[in-house]
Amino acid sequence: xxxxxxxxxxxxxxxxLIIGAVTAVTLMTWWSGRGIGFSLTELACNLPGxxxxxxxxxxxxxxxxxxxxxxxxxxxxIAVVGTVIGGILAVPVAVLAARNLTPGFxxxxxxxxxxxxxxxLPDLFWAMLFxxxxxxxxxxxxxxxxxFTIAVISKLWSESLEAINMGVPxxxxxxxxxxxxxxxxxxxxxxxxHYVSYALYAFELNVRASMILGLxxxxxxxxxxxxxxxxxxxxxxxxxxxxxxVIVLIIEQVSESxxxxxx
Amino acid sequence: xxxxxxxxFERARVVYANGAVGLAGVDLSIAPGExxxxxxxxxxxxxxxxxxxxxxxxxxxxxxxxHGQPVPRKEGRELRQLxxxxxxxxxxxxxxxxxxxxxxxxxxxxxHVPGWRAMLNLWPEADRExxxxxxxxxxxTDKAWVRAGDLSGGQQQRVGxxxxxxxxxxxxxxxEPVASLDPVTxxxxxxxxxxxxxxxxxxxxxxxHFLDLARRYGQRIIGLRAGEVVYDGSASTVTxxxxxxxYGRDPDAGDVLxxxxxx
Numbered sequence: 400x401x402x403x404x405x406x407x408x409x410x411x412x413x414x415x416l417i418i419g420a421v422t423a424v425t426l427m428t429w430w431s432g433r434g435i436g437f438s439l440t441e442l443a444c445n446l447p448g449x450x451x452x453x454x455x456x457x458x459x460x461x462x463x464x465x466x467x468x469x470x471x472x473x474x475x476x477i478a479v480v481g482t483v484i485g486g487i488l489a490v491p492v493a494v495l496a497a498r499n500l501t502p503g504f505x506x507x508x509x510x511x512x513x514x515x516x517x518x519x520l521p522d523l524f525w526a527m528l529f530x531x532x533x534x535x536x537x538x539x540x541x542x543x544x545x546x547f548t549i550a551v552i553s554k555l556w557s558e559s560l561e562a563i564n565m566g567v568p569x570x571x572x573x574x575x576x577x578x579x580x581x582x583x584x585x586x587x588x589x590x591x592x593h594y595v596s597y598a599l600y601a602f603e604l605n606v607r608a609s610m611i612l613g614l615x616x617x618x619x620x621x622x623x624x625x626x627x628x629x630x631x632x633x634x635x636x637x638x639x640x641x642x643x644x645v646i647v648l649i650i651e652q653v654s655e656s657x658x659x660x661x662x
Numbered sequence: 663x664x665x666x667x668x669x670x671f672e673r674a675r676v677v678y679a680n681g682a683v684g685l686a687g688v689d690l691s692i693a694p695g696e697x698x699x700x701x702x703x704x705x706x707x708x709x710x711x712x713x714x715x716x717x718x719x720x721x722x723x724x725x726x727x728x729h730g731q732p733v734p735r736k737e738g739r740e741l742r743q744l745x746x747x748x749x750x751x752x753x754x755x756x757x758x759x760x761x762x763x764x765x766x767x768x769x770x771x772x773x774h775v776p777g778w779r780a781m782l783n784l785w786p787e788a789d790r791e792x793x794x795x796x797x798x799x800x801x802x803t804d805k806a807w808v809r810a811g812d813l814s815g816g817q818q819q820r821v822g823x824x825x826x827x828x829x830x831x832x833x834x835x836x837x838e839p840v841a842s843l844d845p846v847t848x849x850x851x852x853x854x855x856x857x858x859x860x861x862x863x864x865x866x867x868x869x870x871h872f873l874d875l876a877r878r879y880g881q882r883i884i885g886l887r888a889g890e891v892v893y894d895g896s897a898s899t900v901t902x903x904x905x906x907x908x909y910g911r912d913p914d915a916g917d918v919l920x921x922x923x924x925x
Contacts, residue, residue, distance in 0.1 A: 570756035570822075573716055574829055575746035575773025580780060584769045588758045 452633065459641055460634035467623065467642060473537055474619035475646070477612075478605035480541040485548025486598045492553040497560035500568075500586055502578060514557075517550040522608050526617040537618030540609055547608060548601045552594070559593035560586060592661040599654035606650055610643050666730045667691040668833055668865040669715055673724035676710050676889075684710030684719065686889035694729075694832070697859045698867045699880030699897065703909050707889040708869040712835040715867070716748045717741050729832065746773035749826025749864075753838040755818045757825070759811025763802065766810050766821050767793040770828030789828075796827035799861075800854055816847035823854060827862075834858070836868040840875070845919055852879045872919040873905055 432438075494500050496514055501507040525543035533539050568585030576584065587594075613621015620639060627635040669692040676684035684707050692698055700708050713719035714726050720735040727733065728748065734741045749770070757766045771789045772780050779785060785793075797803045800820040805813060810821055819839060826834055836855060840848040856879055859866045870876045876883055876897065883900050885893030885908035893904050905913045 566752065566754055566756040567758050569718065570750065570752060570825075571769055571772065573718060573745055573748075573750040574770050574825065575742045575744075576769070577742060577772075577777065579777070580769075580772045583781065584758065584761075584765075584772065588760050591760070 456633035456637045458634065459638035460632075461638065463635045463638055464642075467620065467639060470620045470623045471642060471646065474609045474613075474621070474643075475606065477537050477540040477544060477609045477617075477619050478602060481544025481605050481609075482548050482598065482602040484541075485545040486552055486601065488545070489549045489552035489556065490594075492549055493557040493560060494582060494586075496553060496557040499561055499563070499565055500582065514550065514553050517546055518554060522547045522612065523615060526612040526615050530616050535616035535618075540612045540617035540619055543612055543617055544605045544608060548605060551601045551604060552597045555597045555600075556590065556594055559590045559597075563589040595661055596658045599658055603647070603650055603654055607643075607647055666694075667727075668694040668696070668729060669867070670727045670730075671711075671714070671724070672726075674714060674721050674726050675723040676707075676714060676719060677722045683707075683889045685714065685721070687724065688889070688891055690884070690891060690894070692865060692867065694865050695859070695863045696865055697856060697879075697881045698884060699876040699882070700867060700869045700884045700886060701871075701873065701876045701905075701908060702886035704871075706886040708886055709837055710889070711886065712750070712837050712867060712869060715833070715835055716745045716750060718750075742773055746829060747832045749829045749831035749834045751819070751822050751826050751834065751836040751839045753841045755815075755822045755842075757810045757818060757821050759809070761810060762807050763797070763810050763813070763821050763824075764790075764793060764806045767796055767824045767828050770796070770825040773829070792830065793824070793828050796824040799827055799858065800824050814847075815843055816850060819843065819847075819851055820854070823851075823858070827858065831864060833865045833867070836866065838869050838871060841871060848875070848919060855879070872917065873913055874918040874920055876900075 492510060492514060495502075495506050495510040498507065501510070522543055525546045526539060529539035529542040530536075533542065563586055567589065568581045571581045571585040609617075609619045610621045610624065613619045613623070614625050616622060620643060624636065624639045627639065669690070671685075671688045671690040674685050674688045674690075678684060686707075688707075688711065700711060702708050710719055714721055715728065715733065717733045717735070717737075721733075725732055728744055731744060733744060765783075768780075768785055768789065771785065771792065775786060775789055794803065794806065797806055800823050802813075802817055802820050802824070805817065805821075810818060813821065822839075834855070839855070840851050843851060852875060855866060855868060858864060868880070870880075877900060878897075880897035883893065883895060883897045884891060885904065887908055887910060893900070893908050895904070902913070905917075909917070
């Protein structure tokens with residue numbers, strides 16, 4: 400009766416599965432590469448062309464920097480406005496999409512699908528849409544980032560809300576609290592650190608995105624980048640990319656240190 | 663009937679969605695000011711009995727009334743007004759650890775102040791005074807502005823009791839209030855509940871697991887078994903035989919808190 404001390408034999412590996420999976424991935428890559436005409440030899444032959452671009456882009460034209468200050472500031476302002484407005488609007492969207500907090504199935508269903516639509520359409524699409532609606536410029540960019548922020552925060556935060564302990568919300572209801580009071584005193588305080596964390600994350604994404612949005616005319620540094628690129632001013636393009644890189648790195652460091660303190 | 667009962671169950675039944683029977687036809691009357699201890703093995707329906715009183719678990723048949731007023735089966739203003747006069751204390755405290763003790767206690771006032779005041783945290787001075795007096799009664803006034811999560815288990819349960827007291831309730835329901843506490847704290851909390859019952863005349867119903875606690879602190883003991891009341895009598899005359907009947911087996915060391923005290 401020493402069964403509990405018997406060492407069971409190590410289970411055999413599922414070789415069929417491993418070999419099958421590796422083969423499948425290899426075949427899929429080969430087939431896709433052929434489809435888009437991807438060839439390593441051509442890539443190697445064309446590398447000098449790419450390096451010529453790099454050589455032409457160096458060194459960055461630092462004397463151009465003063466004229467970048469205003470567009471860079473505008474980029475940050477677009478990101479701030481988009482993050483704040485989007486962050487506020489994301490609160491009801493996230494709450495109604497959390498299964499444990501939503502007042503009813505219909506509300507949940509409609510809100511979930513609304514969220515999915517926001518998330519499925521890319522930020523560039525929204526930028527073009529708003530540029531067409533309110534004209535080219537930073538307002539269109541801020542509106543596009545508002546939508547993008549709602550999509551990011553509501554999805555992530557509704558999942559945090561679904562993971563809270565429902566004991567406290569029930570205790571608030573047991574004291575005679577309404578649905579809103581249950582949210583305010585029972586549910587939201589538990590998930591508040593997550594909210595701040597996701598809002599900071601959305602801000603990081605927005606600074607990065609506001610560079611791309613300029614490409615379709617939604618204001619900020621991206622518009623300058625697009626103009627300089629189309630006129631082959633590569634040293635200036637390099638300077639712009641460096642500036643954005645530095646700003647994004649600084650924001651990432653700051654928000655990372657805040658987030659680490661929160662959770 | 664001379665006095666109106668504080669709580670009256672009439673053929674109360676609760677059948678859960680999964681078919682489990684919570685209450686199997688309970689007839690019970692609890693007089694104002696009584697201190698009642700409910701015992702029974704887990705799954706006997708102790709929690710269901712308490713949660714039916716404030717409508718957290720609606721009855722599926724029969725009725726339960728608080729001071730003559732039937733407990734509504736649907737959420738809404740009527741049920742919230744009823745809950746406002748019934749405080750509840752939980753095994754897992756159910757306080758928001760991130761918020762101050764004061765805010766947690768003020769949650770007991772949500773049904774008594776205008777919604778916008780609670781929403782903006784602009785509690786009337788009178789309600790803050792009530793909250794402070796509730797903290798005085800459980801002896802943790804000095805902790806008013808401390809984060810609730812920084813308190814010990816016993817102190818956290820006192821915050822839970824203070825929140826219930828802040829409701830200025832006619833009834834207090836305590837669902838296994840000492841099950842997560844050590845023996846010394848257990849006795850302190852039980853003495854608090856008895857003292858509050860005596861000083862303020864609040865009708866108190868406590869679910870307990872330990873038989874010696876039931877006998878020591880209860881005035882009246884109600885025994886539940888499979889959703890039915892199988893014992894209802896004075897705590898001073900309850901016998902070993904009665905406990906055997908309630909539990910369907912001989913009580914053992916696991917059913918008492920202090921092992922040297924006979925069950």
